Amino acid sequence: MFRLMFRPIVVIPVYNHHAHIASIVAALRRMAQPCILVDDASDAPCAATLRGLADAYADTVTLVRHETNQGKGGAVLSGLARAYAMGCTHALQIDADGQHDLGDVPTLLTLARMHPRALVTGQPVFDASVPRSRLYLRYLTHAMVSVNTLNPTLRDAMCGFRVYPVRRVLALARRVTLGRRMDFDIEILVRLDWAGVPIVLQPTRVQYPTDGVSHFQLVADNVRITSLHTRLFFGMLARAPQLLGRPRVLA
Numbered sequence: 001m002f003r004l005m006f007r008p009i010v011v012i013p014v015y016n017h018h019a020h021i022a023s024i025v026a027a028l029r030r031m032a033q034p035c036i037l038v039d040d041a042s043d044a045p046c047a048a049t050l051r052g053l054a055d056a057y058a059d060t061v062t063l064v065r066h067e068t069n070q071g072k073g074g075a076v077l078s079g080l081a082r083a084y085a086m087g088c089t090h091a092l093q094i095d096a097d098g099q100h101d102l103g104d105v106p107t108l109l110t111l112a113r114m115h116p117r118a119l120v121t122g123q124p125v126f127d128a129s130v131p132r133s134r135l136y137l138r139y140l141t142h143a144m145v146s147v148n149t150l151n152p153t154l155r156d157a158m159c160g161f162r163v164y165p166v167r168r169v170l171a172l173a174r175r176v177t178l179g180r181r182m183d184f185d186i187e188i189l190v191r192l193d194w195a196g197v198p199i200v201l202q203p204t205r206v207q208y209p210t211d212g213v214s215h216f217q218l219v220a221d222n223v224r225i226t227s228l229h230t231r232l233f234f235g236m237l238a239r240a241p242q243l244l245g246r247p248r249v250l251a
Contacts (some may be wrong), residue, residue: 004129006164008090010035010105011079012073016046022097025053025061027102034060035090038079041069048112062086072160073184077173084166089116095160103203104161111200112163118198119187122161124206128167135178141186141225148232149193154201157186161204166198183228192233194239196246 005167010028014021014037021037028035039050044060047065054063064082066075076093083091090112104122111120138158145157162185172178172191179187236243 001009005089007088007118008033008092008109008112009083009086009088010094011038011076011083011091012036012052012094012096013038013040013075014042014046014096015040015072015075016042016097018046018049019239021046021049021096022053023030024094024096024098024102025057028105029057029060031105032060033105034062036062036064036079036082038070038075038082039063039065040071040075041066071181071184073178073182073188074180076184077170077178077180080164080166080169080173084170089166090163091166092163093160095251099206099208101207104204108161108202108204111202112165115198115200117165117168119165119189119192120163120200120202121131121156122159122204122206123155123201124159124161125203127205127207142230144229144233145186145190148190148229148236150236150240151193154193154199156194157189159204159206160185161206167199168192168195179224181224181230183224186225187228187232194243195237 010033012021012024012035012066012067017213037050037054039047039194050063054061062082062189064078067080070078080091092105093107100122108120117206128146141158142156145154146152169188170194176191178184178191189199
């Protein structure tokens with residue numbers, strides 16, 4: 001039976017995340033997993049750290065630098081474009097703030113190998129460190145994503161620990177102007193679902209480190225995400241006949 005080639009790489013968007021990036025890169029090296037660091041116009045100390053990692057580990061670490069900040073979504077898309085140029089088929093997005101359980105990297109990649117046309121996304125299992133306000137806002141987003149995809153089984157469209165099929169995402173980004181900031185994770189999942197891309201869910205532990213850096217802007221990003229949900233709702237209405245009754249979640 002024919003199987004698609006599978007060549008994964010990790011993409012990490014970085015904006016002034018000093019505390020955890022070196023340990024994340026070290027963990028990936030222990031797994032022999034190459035990565036692309038996308039420096040989204042970080043300040044001088046963080047930029048120097050990223051250059052140092054790329055210089056020290058040139059065999060496995062590629063550095064992409066933005067001169068002006070483009071937001072998380074813009075950084076991920078730059079990383080995917082570089083991954084494609086390097087001949088990679090899949091990109092595992094990992095946030096740089098230390099939230100994700102890197103022990104699940106092999107599991108996510110194995111699922112992506114098994115389902116090469118799918119989006120494989122983490123389904124967070126939070127511990128007590130999660131801020132209550134962030135948790136409640138995520139619940140609201142879950143509800144809106146279920147409505148906008150007509151798919152109640154989807155969970156946590158805001159999780160930044162997922163494996164993208166690179167060509168399919170870049171093709172979508174050429175057709176649609178995607179959100180470039182904290183709205184990106186939500187919009188790309190919904191639009192891939194609309195496009196018929198299967199979605200594989202994998203539970204994964206998520207913690208909020210006490211020294212973690214979050215760039216989520218409570219007012220601006222919530223306004224941006226609310227506007228996104230409104231646009232997606234009307235997009236869903238136009239697609240409702242095709243979406244109703246279509247199975248898309250594999251696991």
